[in-house]
Amino acid sequence: MASLSMMKLCHLSFFYFMLICMIVVSVSSFQFEVGGERGWIKPTGNETETYNEWATQNRFHVGDTLYFGYKKDSVLLVNSTSYNNCTVSNPISKFENGSTKFRFDRYGIFYFISGQPDNCKAGQKLIVRVMVHPMFISPQPAPSPQTKGSGDGDDWDPFNWGPPSMSSTLKMSVASCLIISLGGMLVLFSSY
Ligand SMILES: *[C@@H]1O[C@H](CO)[C@@H](O)[C@H](O)[C@H]1NC(C)=O
Numbered sequence: 001m002a003s004l005s006m007m008k009l010c011h012l013s014f015f016y017f018m019l020i021c022m023i024v025v026s027v028s029s030f031q032f033e034v035g036g037e038r039g040w041i042k043p044t045g046n047e048t049e050t051y052n053e054w055a056t057q058n059r060f061h062v063g064d065t066l067y068f069g070y071k072k073d074s075v076l077l078v079n080s081t082s083y084n085n086c087t088v089s090n091p092i093s094k095f096e097n098g099s100t101k102f103r104f105d106r107y108g109i110f111y112f113i114s115g116q117p118d119n120c121k122a123g124q125k126l127i128v129r130v131m132v133h134p135m136f137i138s139p140q141p142a143p144s145p146q147t148k149g150s151g152d153g154d155d156w157d158p159f160n161w162g163p164p165s166m167s168s169t170l171k172m173s174v175a176s177c178l179i180i181s182l183g184g185m186l187v188l189f190s191s192y
């Protein structure tokens with residue numbers, strides 16, 4: 001009898017740990033604003049960074065979202081062939097209402113181009129490599145956040161996008177949470 005209620009307690013605490021893990025994980029998704037304040041526009045040639053340079057400096061995970069803001073334009077999700085050729089016909093998905101939130105529902109590579117072939121050829125295209133959720137990888141140091149308030153005029157630079165960075169403490173807590181849960185599971189199994 002005693003061992004039975006002990007087991008119940010184990011189950012209960014295990015599920016609580018999993019619940020906490022899920023809450024922590026759901027809190028740790030981010031929205032990235034493509035193009036910063038200027039949004040998803042045809043590059044003028046004046047930018048400090050291309051879309052892809054920006055993308056390689058950030059870490060994208062399953063569950064994160066990209067925000068595209070644009071006018072008289074569109075966002076196409078395409079395959080690599082269409083990406084390379086700026087082919088706008090038959091995209092995988094097309095978004096054109098000016099305000100698009102795209103959530104990564106899988107890991108892998110996503111190719112985005114402008115629906116205007118000329119804009120695409122001018123560099124309005126973006127490759128995003130999406131990784132599995134940080135819960136499943138070892139903690140990484142977060143990129144240093146954008147320094148704020150260093151000269152007001154600097155704020156305008158549209159390509160100096162502050163990367164939303166998850167604090168390494170949060171990643172640590174996610175990792176340790178997982179380890180604790182796994183430990184709990186082991187205890188549970190060994191008690192059978
Ligand atoms: C590039 O930036 C300079 C100064 O900010 C501006 O005078 C010029 O018009 C810009 N060129 C383009 C193509 O936007």
Ligand SMILES: *[C@@H]1O[C@H](CO)[C@@H](O)[C@H](O)[C@H]1NC(C)=O
Pocket residue numbers: 081084085087
């Ligand atoms: C893509 O472009 C290459 C060279 O520019 C061309 O050979 C190829 O046929 C194009 N593919 C498609 C699907 O348009």
Ligand SMILES: *[C@@H]1O[C@H](CO)[C@@H](O)[C@H](O)[C@H]1NC(C)=O
Pocket residue numbers: 079080081082087089090091
């Ligand atoms: C990529 O998409 C284009 C347009 O839908 C299609 O014609 C082409 O066959 C696709 N290529 C691959 C490798 O799937």
Ligand SMILES: *[C@@H]1O[C@H](CO)[C@@H](O)[C@H](O)[C@H]1NC(C)=O
Pocket residue numbers: 097098099100
């Ligand atoms: C655009 O469409 C998305 C859903 O596809 C919706 O959530 C969003 O509110 C729409 N935005 C506008 C400005 O209509």
